[in-house]
Amino acid sequence: MARPKSEEKRLQLLHAAAEAVAQRGVGAPTAMISAMAGVAEGTLFRYFPTKEALLNELYLHLFGHMCAALAEALDPAQPLVQRARQQWNAYIDWGLAHPSWIRAINQLAVTDILTPQTRAAELSLFPDLGLVEATSMNSGLFQDLHPAFDDAIIIAIADATLDFATREPARAAEYKLSGFNAYARIFLPSS
Incomplete structure (x- = not known):
């Protein structure tokens, strides 16, 4: 008789997968993930039928945590640019608080591993769909390119912002503002 699955072990596996993806990208072997979680590789496959299933669930798990932080910072009564800045800062x-998680999300966001179901679920988690719609309508410069290209541009700006804010914490607010200004010029409608 199979032992019941534990939520604690599932989270252990997801957090180990986040660390492994942050370190080695989506090519991180399941053996590495299992070892980091302190379980046998067979245990990983009891919880996740395939590596792709694990990575899709990992993405939604981390994305959900991130969206919860964004939702806390959101004031829907604010105009679009102010909401965008609140979301950027959050x-x-x-x-900055979760460096390996953000690296894992960013690695996964620009791959073809994420299923259409995961992409649909991702959108449903985001706290400000009006911002997403305004951003995608304004980013017409990317319309004939791979759908992940605009995500990759946003991630590149955010990564640079995170990198410099980490290097110079005393200037983090300045880097956040400059990073936001770069993002806004590309993705937000001009006022």
């Missing part, structure tokens, strides 16, 4: 602050 994203950067969350990334």
